[in-house]
Every structure is written in structure tokens, then in C-alpha cells.
Amino acid sequence: MNTRSKTAGIVAVGSIIALTLAGCSRGAEAGPDPSGDGEVAASPGITDDSITLGVTTPLSGGTAGPGNCTVAGLVAYFGEAGPIEFGDGKTREVTVEAYDDTYDPQKALTNFQQNQANVFAFTSGLGTPTNRAYRDAAIEEEVPQVLVMTGDPLFSDREQSPWQLGFVPIYQNEGAAFGELLAASTEEHKVAILSQNDDYGKGYVEGFKEAIEGAANIEVVEELTYEATDTSVDAQLTELAASGADVFFNAMSITPLTISTIEKARELSWSPSWFLPSNTSSPGAILGPAGANPDDGFYSVSFAKAPQSPAFAEDEDVTTFLAALEEHSGDYTTTPDFPHCMWSYMVGATLEEAFAAMEEPTRESFMEALGGISGFTAPLMLEGTSIDTTQDGQPAVSSVVVQRYNGQGYANADAFE
The missing domain is CATH 3.40.50.2300 (Response regulator)
Structure with missing residues (x-):
């Protein structure tokens, strides 16, 4: 060992x-x-x-x-x-x-x-x-x-x-934060979902769907899963890209797979806005190496100051x-x-x-x-x-802030763009 x-x-x-x-x-x-x-x-x-x-x-x-x-x-x-x-x-x-x-x-x-x-x-x-x-x-x-x-x-x-x-x-809290941001948009959106086939992925999707329930401007048009042991999700990306979705909710925990989804979407000329979990949205280790285009709109959630952000340089x-x-x-x-x-x-x-x-x-x-x-x-x-730590049913941290990637780090996102 x-x-x-x-x-x-x-x-x-x-x-x-x-x-x-x-x-x-x-x-x-x-x-x-x-x-x-x-x-x-x-x-x-x-x-x-x-x-x-x-x-x-x-x-x-x-x-x-x-x-x-x-x-x-x-x-x-x-x-x-x-x-x-x-x-x-x-x-x-x-x-x-x-x-x-x-x-x-x-x-x-x-x-x-x-x-x-x-x-x-x-x-x-x-x-x-x-x-x-x-x-x-x-x-x-x-x-x-x-x-x-x-x-x-x-x-x-x-x-x-x-x-x-x-x-x-909890995963439901992160997923709900994305859903609330999207549901508050004044535009109509089609959503494609890819999630890890375990409690991790299911929790994110559960929170997201609960938050968009009743939102007439949001439609989930395709939903697929992958296994944490998979080495490629190219087939899923090809199918999701064909759905016409303009928002991609990617509940993924594996760093190499997250990078490959961004690269594959670009290969397919699919440029949705992205929702990424807090643990697979690093600017330095994922978005930068994958060549993520900040103009597409990459959103994540956080409760921690990001050292890479110019706002926290000092x-x-x-x-x-x-x-x-x-x-x-x-x-x-x-x-x-x-x-x-x-x-x-x-x-x-x-x-x-x-x-x-x-x-x-x-x-x-x-x-x-x-x-x-x-x-x-x-x-x-x-x-x-x-x-x-006093709230039964909640972890030590229960609140998050939705942020948008700006090419270097993240800035708070008050609205979905």
C-alpha cells in the first residue's frame, strides 16, 4: 500500500x-x-x-x-x-x-x-x-x-x-444553487445532464431538478450517466451535443474525464454554458489545461477564496x-x-x-x-x-456562492448570462 x-x-x-x-x-x-x-x-x-x-x-x-x-x-x-x-x-x-x-x-x-x-x-x-x-x-x-x-x-x-x-x-445544495440561478433567468433554456452513476451524481441532479421544478423556461432535453471507472465519455458527449441543449449540467468527479468532456464538446462544435461541481472546476488544473473558453460560460460554486483570482492577490x-x-x-x-x-x-x-x-x-x-x-x-x-456544525442534516458548510470563470479565476455570478 x-x-x-x-x-x-x-x-x-x-x-x-x-x-x-x-x-x-x-x-x-x-x-x-x-x-x-x-x-x-x-x-x-x-x-x-x-x-x-x-x-x-x-x-x-x-x-x-x-x-x-x-x-x-x-x-x-x-x-x-x-x-x-x-x-x-x-x-x-x-x-x-x-x-x-x-x-x-x-x-x-x-x-x-x-x-x-x-x-x-x-x-x-x-x-x-x-x-x-x-x-x-x-x-x-x-x-x-x-x-x-x-x-x-x-x-x-x-x-x-x-x-x-x-x-x-451536500450535493443537493450545490445542485440547487445552479438550478436557482438558471430558473431566475428570463430566457428559455434547454439542459443536457451527465452525471456519475452513484450517490454523488444523483445528489447533484436531485438538487438541480428540485430547484428548476415549475420553471416554465427550463427544459431538460437529455440525461445520461457514466461510471466512475469509465475512461471515456465520448459517446455520451456525442449524444448530449446532438440534443440541442444550450446548458450542460456535468455532475462529474473525475478530473481527467472533466477535461476530456470540455475537449470533446469543442471537437463537436458544441458550446453550451457549463455547470461544474466545486471539486472539478479548478481554473489551473482543469479549465486552463482543457482550453475552456470563458465566453461559453463556465459556472461553479464555492465557499473558499481562490488564490488564482486577482481579487484575492493581496x-x-x-x-x-x-x-x-x-x-x-x-x-x-x-x-x-x-x-x-x-x-x-x-x-x-x-x-x-x-x-x-x-x-x-x-x-x-x-x-x-x-x-x-x-x-x-x-x-x-x-x-x-x-x-x-449545529444543524442536524447539514455538514459544517451548507452555503455556497455561484461563480463564473473569467479566464483566470472565478467572479461571483449574480445572474445567469
Whole structure:
């Protein structure tokens, strides 16, 4: 298994992390100290001077770009912040251990099974199928699986998933934002839809269709799917282009396929306006390499400041973030080509908020503290968005801003053009 790990801060560690705290996480879970001195026994992965976080995410393969970003921002944040003061009065070094799952659910489950006894919590990892793969095991073993990068609503259902919490907006919210923008247009539009044949794609389409329901000016004229394992969607693009649609809703999560759809549409002389998910709309890694024409209209949604945007060139959050990424994240990436780099930096800030409210070194205390964050504006957040972990059924971030590609970065889109 290809595994890379890096300590956030100064020292790289591996198996030397306090193995005396390992063992079955449930069996070693916190409770009264058997010594009888009244102290609560610490959960696995945390000592008086350190805490270890695990990330299972694609570090290689077709989603390696965003996957590496899910670790890079996290490492950058804690590397820059240094030791963190916790709510129990202890100051701890935060260590991040990253495990490559290549976007393969079985590998993600194996990563959890092999490492859950040595880490305090799993966080930040990319993917709906991969995060779902070890969700049940995390619940059974009572291991936090939080602020993960999937828009699957299941991870924000506190009753069904008491040890989980998503970070990014649920897919339905992103899809609805596109639908609302389009429905507000005064023109008539024909829409072609291509979606990933899983909960990811279905969620986007569900939110979009609900938002355009009853809009007399919007007609869905063609709808096709693809599999996440497909290496080409040329056949689907040819059929969609023939539909005469002037809007293309492309609910796709695979970077190479997203690039190829833009290239294939150009080959077919099809120039619709595009709606792209937040995780596959990077100007530097997708739109630029694909030769996307900003005049066509490429729309995405965001809650993070984009370092590539001239509007944020001198922004203090952005300059601090870029410096931290350059200094601490070389094992993953120092170039924030994907929004996941910014998202994982925000995850770090959100975790620090929870750590500061933890009164005991236990997973239960952590989950209680994490669930009490409201109105927190993490570094890099766009105006009008914030962190709120108190809403059942919603992830830590539930609001987004629709933006349009301008050839360099994105600018807010107040209307569909």
C-alpha cells in the first residue's frame, strides 16, 4: 500500500506514536482511570503532548490531484499554527498521517482497519464511496470520521451517523444553487445532464431538478450517466451535443474525464454554458489545461477564496495560506490547483476550534465540542459563508456562492448570462 505521512509542524513520525494507547478502540475507550485518581483515561491517538489524525484519501490515481490537496492544506494549517492549546489545559502537537486509497473503497476500509487504533480521529479524506466504505466500522468502533470531503447527506445525519460529520455542502445544495440561478433567468433554456452513476451524481441532479421544478423556461432535453471507472465519455458527449441543449449540467468527479468532456464538446462544435461541481472546476488544473473558453460560460460554486483570482492577490488569508503551503506541504503539493487545498486548511481551523473546547482527552468530548461550533468564519471563507456544525442534516458548510470563470479565476455570478 502506498502510504505517505507527514507531521504537521516539525518532526515526522510513524509507528512511534504512543502505541501504549493502541488496541481495540472500543476496548480502550475513555472511562474512569483504573488507578482511581479521578482522571479520565485518554482515547487512542492522544497523549498529554500529541494528537494523531488519520486521512484516507486518493494520493495516486485519477483523483490524486484533489486527494493530495485534502492533506496539504491540513498539514499547512497545523504546521503554521504549531502546538495547539486544548480545552483541558494541555498543549499538543498535531500529527497528520495520510494513507493512499486510490479512490478505492476497499483500500479505504483497509486503511481504517489497519490504523484506527493508532489515530484519534479520521478527517478530511475525499470521496463518497471511500468514506462510506468505512462508515459502519467507524460507528461500530466509535472512531470519529469528521469534516470529510463528501457531500453525501448521510454523513450529516446525526442519528444514523453519530460519529460522522461532513465538511463540504451536500450535493443537493450545490445542485440547487445552479438550478436557482438558471430558473431566475428570463430566457428559455434547454439542459443536457451527465452525471456519475452513484450517490454523488444523483445528489447533484436531485438538487438541480428540485430547484428548476415549475420553471416554465427550463427544459431538460437529455440525461445520461457514466461510471466512475469509465475512461471515456465520448459517446455520451456525442449524444448530449446532438440534443440541442444550450446548458450542460456535468455532475462529474473525475478530473481527467472533466477535461476530456470540455475537449470533446469543442471537437463537436458544441458550446453550451457549463455547470461544474466545486471539486472539478479548478481554473489551473482543469479549465486552463482543457482550453475552456470563458465566453461559453463556465459556472461553479464555492465557499473558499481562490488564490488564482486577482481579487484575492493581496488578501491576508490567501498570502498566509500560500506561505504555509509552501513551507509545510511539499510531501503533497505546494500548488493549490484544487479547492480541496483551501478546504482542508479550513478543516484544520475548524478542528482547532473543537480542540479548544475539548475538556477531556476523549473522542466523546471531541465530538461534543465539534458539534457546538456556530458562526465561525474560518480562514479563506468567502463573505456570506461560515462554519456551523449545529444543524442536524447539514455538514459544517451548507452555503455556497455561484461563480463564473473569467479566464483566470472565478467572479461571483449574480445572474445567469
